[in-house]
Amino acid sequence: MSVTTxxxxxxxxxxxxxxxxxxxxxxxxxxxxxxxxxxxxTIALLFLLCFLVxxxxxxxxxxxxxxxxxxxxxxxxxxxLAAIRxxxxxxxxxxxxxxxxxxxxxxxxxxxxxRGKSFLITLIDLPFAISPVIAGLIxxxxxxxxxxxxxxxxxxxxxIIFAVPGIVLATAFVTFPFVARELIPLMQEQGKDxxxxxxxxxxxxxxxxxxxxxxxxxxxxxxxxxxxNARAMGEFGAVAVVSGHIRGITTTMPxxxxxxxxxxxxxxxxxxxxxxxxxxxxxxxxxxxxEWKTDRRRRRAAH
Amino acid sequence: MNGFVWRQxxxxxxxxxxxxxxxLYLSLLVLIPLAxxxxxxxxLDWAQFWAAVTHPQVMASYRLSFGASFIAAGINAVxxxxxxxxLVRYAFPGKRIVDALVDLxxxxxxxxxxxALTAIYSTTGWMGQHLEIFGIKVAYTPIGVTVAMTYIGLPxxxxxxxxxxxxxxxxxxxxxxxxxxxxxxxxxxxxxPSLLPALLTGLALAxxxxxxxxxxxxxxxxxxxxxxxxxxxxxxxxxEQYDYTGATAIGTVMLVAAFVxxxxxxxLQWWASRRH
Numbered sequence: 001m002s003v004t005t006x007x008x009x010x011x012x013x014x015x016x017x018x019x020x021x022x023x024x025x026x027x028x029x030x031x032x033x034x035x036x037x038x039x040x041x042t043i044a045l046l047f048l049l050c051f052l053v054x055x056x057x058x059x060x061x062x063x064x065x066x067x068x069x070x071x072x073x074x075x076x077x078x079x080x081l082a083a084i085r086x087x088x089x090x091x092x093x094x095x096x097x098x099x100x101x102x103x104x105x106x107x108x109x110x111x112x113x114x115r116g117k118s119f120l121i122t123l124i125d126l127p128f129a130i131s132p133v134i135a136g137l138i139x140x141x142x143x144x145x146x147x148x149x150x151x152x153x154x155x156x157x158x159x160i161i162f163a164v165p166g167i168v169l170a171t172a173f174v175t176f177p178f179v180a181r182e183l184i185p186l187m188q189e190q191g192k193d194x195x196x197x198x199x200x201x202x203x204x205x206x207x208x209x210x211x212x213x214x215x216x217x218x219x220x221x222x223x224x225x226x227x228x229n230a231r232a233m234g235e236f237g238a239v240a241v242v243s244g245h246i247r248g249i250t251t252t253m254p255x256x257x258x259x260x261x262x263x264x265x266x267x268x269x270x271x272x273x274x275x276x277x278x279x280x281x282x283x284x285x286x287x288x289x290x291e292w293k294t295d296r297r298r299r300r301a302a303h
Numbered sequence: 304m305n306g307f308v309w310r311q312x313x314x315x316x317x318x319x320x321x322x323x324x325x326x327l328y329l330s331l332l333v334l335i336p337l338a339x340x341x342x343x344x345x346x347l348d349w350a351q352f353w354a355a356v357t358h359p360q361v362m363a364s365y366r367l368s369f370g371a372s373f374i375a376a377g378i379n380a381v382x383x384x385x386x387x388x389x390l391v392r393y394a395f396p397g398k399r400i401v402d403a404l405v406d407l408x409x410x411x412x413x414x415x416x417x418x419a420l421t422a423i424y425s426t427t428g429w430m431g432q433h434l435e436i437f438g439i440k441v442a443y444t445p446i447g448v449t450v451a452m453t454y455i456g457l458p459x460x461x462x463x464x465x466x467x468x469x470x471x472x473x474x475x476x477x478x479x480x481x482x483x484x485x486x487x488x489x490x491x492x493x494x495x496p497s498l499l500p501a502l503l504t505g506l507a508l509a510x511x512x513x514x515x516x517x518x519x520x521x522x523x524x525x526x527x528x529x530x531x532x533x534x535x536x537x538x539x540x541x542x543e544q545y546d547y548t549g550a551t552a553i554g555t556v557m558l559v560a561a562f563v564x565x566x567x568x569x570x571l572q573w574w575a576s577r578r579h
Contacts, residue, residue: 053404126337134558270418
C-alpha cells in the first residue's frame with residue numbers, strides 16, 4: 001500500500017524541470033504484463049463481488065424494501081426483541097465459558113510438555129469438523145425424550161431440549177475451539193521464558209498470569225473472542241435442531257429470521273438479518289484492526 | 304514418576320488445574336455427547352441401520368451433498384488461488400477492504416447468507432434475472448446448492464494459500480527467469496508446486512465445511528426430495544418426525560465422513576509443515 005502512495009504523490013506535483021521523458025521501464029521477468037495483471041484483478045474482484053458484496057447489499061436492500069417504518073417496526077416487535085434477548089443470553093453464557101476453557105487449555109498445552117499433546121489439540125478442533133446439524137443431534141440423543149437421559153429429566157421436570165439450556169449447549173459446542181485455537185499457537189510461539197523470569201523474581205502463579213502472560217496474548221485473546229461471539233450469535237444449524245422453534249421463547253435471532261422468511265415476511269426477515277449483518281461487519285473491522293496492529297508489531301520485532 | 308514420564312518437569316505452576324479443567328470441559332461438552340451418539344448407533348439393529356442409510360431418498364441426498372461440495376471446493380480452489388495471488392502480488396485501491404471482506408462467510412450468520420443468496424439468485428433477483436435469459440436457473444436447483452457451498456467455503460483456500468504465497472522466496476522465481484524460463488513456466492513449475500500442500504489443505508477444508516453446511520444452503524436449495532435435498536436437512540427432517548433411528552443412522556454416516564476428512568486434513572497439514 002505504501003508503495004502506491006509514494007509513487008502516486010510526486011506525479012501530482014508539476015515537474016520542476018523539463019526532463020527528457022524516461023524510456024518505458026522494461027517489465028521484470030518475475031512480473032506479469034500489465035494487461036494480465038488487470039485481467040486477473042478484474043476476475044478476482046468480480047468473483048468476490050458476486051459472492052460477497054452482493055449478498056451484503058441484498059440484505060440492506062431487502063430490509064428497507066418497504067420503507068424505514070416497517071424496518072423499525074420489524075426490529076421492535078415483541079418476538080424480535082425476545083429473539084434478541086435470547087441471543088444475547090446465550091452468548092453471555094457460551095462465550096465466557098469457552099473463553100475460560102480456551103485460556104486454561106492454552107496454558108496447559110503451550111507452557112508444558114506432555115505426551116499426547118497433538119492428540120489433545122485434535123480433540124479440541126473436533127467441533128469444527130462436525131456438521132452443526134450433528135452438533136444439535138448429539139444433544140437431542142443425550143437429553144431428548146427418547147435420549148439417554150430423557151426419561152430421568154422427564155421425571156424431574158427438567159427441560160433441556162426445546163429450551164434455553166439446549167440452545168446454550170449447542171452454541172457452546174460449535175464455538176468450542178475458537179479461543180483455544182487462537183491462543184495455543186500464540187502462547188507456544190512466545191515460550192515460557194518471561195513467565196519463568198517472573199516466578200524467579202518472586203511473583204506467584206496468578207500474578208505471572210495476569211501481569212505477564214495475559215498482556216502478551218491480549219490481542220490474540222480479543223481476536224478469538226470476537227470470532228467466537230460472531231459464530232455464537234449467528235449459529236443456525238445446531239440451534240435449529242435443539243430449539244423446537246417456539247416463537248418468542250426458544251427462537252434466537254437467526255431462527256427468527258428463518259420463521260419470518262418462511263412466512264413470506266421478507267422485509268421483516270431482512271430487517272432482523274440486517275442487525276446480524278451489522279454485527280458481522282463490526283466483527284470484520286475489529287478483526288482487521290487487530291491483524292493490522294499485531295502484524296505491525298511482529299514486523300517491528302523482526303527488524 | 305515410576306519410570307514412565309508423562310510430562311516433563313517445569314517450574315511453572317497450574318498444570319494440574321488447567322489440564323484438569325480442560326479435560327473436564329472437553330469431556331462434558333464434546334466427548335461424552337459424541338460418545339452418546341456412537342453408543343446410540345451401536346444399539347441400532349444392523350438391518351434397520353442399513354435400510355435407513357441406503358434408502359433411495361438418502362442416497363440421492365449423498366449424491367447431491369458430496370457432488371455439490373466437491374464442485375464448490377473445486378471452484379474455490381481455482382478462484383481462491385487467484386484471489387490470494389491478486390491480494391499478495393498486486394497493488395490496487397481498496398485492497399485492504401477486499402482482504403478483510405474475504406472472511407465475511409466466517410462472520411456473517413449462515414441463515415442471513417442463505418436468504419441473501421436466495422434473493423440474489425432467484426428469477427427476480429439481481430443476478431437471477433440476467434441468468435434466466437440464458438435459461439440458467441440457480442435458486443431451487445442443484446446449481447443454487449453449489450453457489451451457497453461455494454460462498455461458505457470461499458475463505459478457506461484464500462487463507463491457506465495466502466501466507467505461503469507471502470513467504471515464497473522471490474529469488475527462486477528470479478533464478479528460474481535467469482535460466483530462461485518463461486513467466487508461465489515459472490508459475491507452473493515453481494510457484495504452483497510450492498502452493499500445492501496449502502491448496503489441497505484449503506480444498507479439503509472447504510469440502511468438509513460445504514458437506515456439513517446447513518444454514519446457507521437450505522434457503523436457496525428449495526429442498527425438493529430426490530432433487531435438492533442435502534443430507535444434513537434429511538437428518539433434521541427425520542428428527543422432526545421423531546425418527547431418532549433414521550436421524551442417528553444418517554448422522555453416523557456424516558460423522559464418519561467428517562472424521563475421514565479430518566484425518567486427511569491433518570495429514571495434508573503435516574505434509575505442508577514438513578515442506579517448509
